Amino acid sequence: MTHKVLLLPGDGIGPEIAAQAARLLKACQEAGLDIEVEEGLVGGSAYEVHGEPLPAETLEKAKAASAILLGAVGGPKWDKLEDLSKRPEKGLLGLRKNLGLFGNLRPAMLYPQLASASSLKPELVAGLDIMIVRELTGGIYFGQPRGIEERNGERVGFNTYVYSESEIERIGRVAFEMAQKRGKKLCSVDKANVLEVTILWREVMERLAPEYPDVELSHMYVDNAAMQLVRAPKQFDVVVTGNMFGDILSDAAAMLTGSIGMLPSASLNESGQGMYEPCHGSAPDIAGQNIANPLAMMLSVAMMLRYSLNEAAMAERIEAAVGSVLDDGLRTADIASEGTRRVSTVEMGDAVLAAF
Amino acid sequence: MTHKVLLLPGDGIGPEIAAQAARLLKACQEAGLDIEVEEGLVGGSAYEVHGEPLPAETLEKAKAASAILLGAVGGPKWDKLEDLSKRPEKGLLGLRKNLGLFGNLRPAMLYPQLASASSLKPELVAGLDIMIVRELTGGIYFGQPRGIEERNGERVGFNTYVYSESEIERIGRVAFEMAQKRGKKLCSVDKANVLEVTILWREVMERLAPEYPDVELSHMYVDNAAMQLVRAPKQFDVVVTGNMFGDILSDAAAMLTGSIGMLPSASLNESGQGMYEPCHGSAPDIAGQNIANPLAMMLSVAMMLRYSLNEAAMAERIEAAVGSVLDDGLRTADIASEGTRRVSTVEMGDAVLAAF
Numbered sequence A, B: 001m002t003h004k005v006l007l008l009p010g011d012g013i014g015p016e017i018a019a020q021a022a023r024l025l026k027a028c029q030e031a032g033l034d035i036e037v038e039e040g041l042v043g044g045s046a047y048e049v050h051g052e053p054l055p056a057e058t059l060e061k062a063k064a065a066s067a068i069l070l071g072a073v074g075g076p077k078w079d080k081l082e083d084l085s086k087r088p089e090k091g092l093l094g095l096r097k098n099l100g101l102f103g104n105l106r107p108a109m110l111y112p113q114l115a116s117a118s119s120l121k122p123e124l125v126a127g128l129d130i131m132i133v134r135e136l137t138g139g140i141y142f143g144q145p146r147g148i149e150e151r152n153g154e155r156v157g158f159n160t161y162v163y164s165e166s167e168i169e170r171i172g173r174v175a176f177e178m179a180q181k182r183g184k185k186l187c188s189v190d191k192a193n194v195l196e197v198t199i200l201w202r203e204v205m206e207r208l209a210p211e212y213p214d215v216e217l218s219h220m221y222v223d224n225a226a227m228q229l230v231r232a233p234k235q236f237d238v239v240v241t242g243n244m245f246g247d248i249l250s251d252a253a254a255m256l257t258g259s260i261g262m263l264p265s266a267s268l269n270e271s272g273q274g275m276y277e278p279c280h281g282s283a284p285d286i287a288g289q290n291i292a293n294p295l296a297m298m299l300s301v302a303m304m305l306r307y308s309l310n311e312a313a314m315a316e317r318i319e320a321a322v323g324s325v326l327d328d329g330l331r332t333a334d335i336a337s338e339g340t341r342r343v344s345t346v347e348m349g350d351a352v353l354a355a356f
């Protein structure tokens, strides 16, 4: 059966890195992968054409696809849009919500070749390999009521942080299963000493634990988790948390590696359909200069092959190609260091393809 | 006029470090400071005696005091209390709310003597000096409605993240004024690409900016702020944010120094009354062993002298005493390193008093 893959370049550096992913997809096809690749508009670039960050056409294509590859969305150009529903980010949030992509996997791992890129002391991050499992379709991102309104003669802004037992259980199971496949340690992050919604979160995690007797479950308050990530990140294996805390902690964890330009992510729904994207943003400041790092995007292709297309062997070929390119000392500007060879976005794409 | 100072030792290591603060207060009195010191119960230790984390008696004493010195609250013993309103943390939150202590100042600075304690590379943190201004009596910590209830046959937990214009303006002014006294850079942290409440936050900060033309205002999304703290913390001078984001970011920033046992904090209300406490927690795992670091607590005394009692000269004497003790190589376990002399909680107190 031919899998449909939807490529959504998005904004900023998105199109440049998506172009390298497109070349890689073609190479996979030539190597026997049975896929059909379509493209679509999302984010600010969709807004420019259709007046909406998530046009109906894109959503239809996304629903029909086995997997979506997204570059990045957003930029200063659209930050001033009064109507929040028109902002590029809403394209991303709309895809997550409409496709039910509740399970966000954000690995933070340190490539040995890039150990010196971390801002942390080498001994604290050598071998770092954390998987953050973030709930992606609930919590304060989508909670109702929300808005800005007049109360007692002044404006008040409000959002609602809400989770139901079934939402918590669903992401909890993803995290426990992930821990079973990895180091068998799961840390659930909440603020149960202050927020009722996270008391329920903790309770549900506790209730699930006996079903996964081989996994050691612990709990940590979010403020402490932020500290422990800075102090001793290697204590973590799998971390599970809600949408907002996950946004913050996964970015902090990714940055610990010093090479966020290397990190892919997956967002999965219950039927295994997935959206794959780099952990980094659209980096408008360096867009159009052919200097962005395409590796997170190319590694997102690998993650897609593994999680949505069940093509682990081909995923490994891509990962090995990236490893050998790093071994050869090729680096885009963001990961450059002394004694390495600085290459452009396209040159990095060339090198991975040659090694594939 | 005799100032009343209320000392609330709290739980865990609280009583041990509070004892050193009490000795320091006595030394200040002997040096001519006109204060009257009372003690009170708060947190788990208050719950044990009165069945409440914030007994009426403690609240009365707190209201009558010019300043409050708090050790720390909380511990595993009370983490299982079903009734959230009885947990130690509610003692702290109750004090903040009842006294209107909306302005939380959390400095993250690196003592040059302790530069090697940071988990970050020395060049990234040398000279680090950030002031995080956190709103402390609003936001999701206190927002209504909140709770856990049955909806459509399952339980749902919910909290409300809410800020009014006047709340935002009030903390904004504290932050702008702080920036004026420091490096004249203010970074406001929000999640205005997703949360309406922080769109209002950003708008109010923008509106205040023209009144402080000497301060350069910037905005950053909270996920990016967490990354930037890890990547290049010295880019920050003053950071202003809401209660929840402030909780997370101030702990991360404090941990960057590697010596959270050194950092005091202040929580102020509109009339200058303040509560002063270490940034660290109650550390139940090391309680009762005479090994906790009393310096954050002793430096909280200095911060109190400066902000609530208008005794800057005596504050400086304390800070200088702490500096000279560090110069002499004395270290509690948490900040120990090769070639330094390991001392107990009481010995550290002795040394600061001797140098005072």
Ligand SMILES: CC(C)[C@H](C(=O)O)[C@@H](O)C(=O)O
Residues within 6 Å of the ligand: A074, A089, A092, A093, A247, B193, B194, B223
């Ligand atoms: C762009 C933004 C809406 C998004 C989020 O907050 O989820 C991004 O930060 C992410 O983490 O994917």
Ligand SMILES: CC(C)[C@H](C(=O)O)[C@@H](O)C(=O)O
Residues within 6 Å of the ligand: A193, A194, A223, B074, B089, B092, B093, B247
């Ligand atoms: C103990 C807890 C309620 C408190 C908070 O979250 O505010 C603490 O973490 C702090 O930062 O002072």
